[in-house]
Amino acid sequence: MFKRIDHVELIPRDFDHAIGFYTEILSFTVKQRMMINAPPLEEIAYLALGDTVLELMRVKEPVIGEQDPWQTGYRLMAIEVEDMDQAVAYLAGKGVPVTWGPVTFGRSKRAEIQDPDGNAIELRQW
CATH class of the missing domain: 3.10.180.10 (2,3-Dihydroxybiphenyl 1,2-Dioxygenase, domain 1)
Structure with missing residues (x-):
């Protein structure tokens, strides 16, 4: 029934800067990048590292929340x-x-x- 984790999604503050970080520094490759007309979603990029896929999402006016790596939830x-x-x-x-x-x-x-x-x-x- 359930096979594997397919991908993880992130909404970065600066979409292009995030793509640069993951590709230029962490060696991900751009698998696919496309414009999306589904507000607030504007663009997505699928980045791959081995069999792992990271989806970056450009949204209009992303809400910036506090980051605490030791909080309950996604780690x-x-x-x-x-x-x-x-x-x-x-x-x-x-x-x-x-x-x-x-x-x-x-x-x-x-x-x-x-x-x-x-x-x-x-x-x-x-």
Whole structure:
């Protein structure tokens, strides 16, 4: 019946800046981008990283809410990395600071960064 999580949707403050962050820094590729005439929705972009799809939505006058990664509800999206130290160094060179960690959990390592809108993104090395 249920197969898998198909995609995650985000509404960024700056649609084009968010596409740049996910494609230029985190290596997502633009799978599809299209204008939509379904107010308040204006445009969508599907970004892929491996089998994972992220849908960015441009909406007219998005409401900007407070970001607290430790609140109840949606927490974060996690991206698997091959080498935590290499990933952290690469991101630092791109001006993306680690907001938590890296920490070791058993045989895995975990760290967190944020996208331009403050959405938490976990980095995980298994």
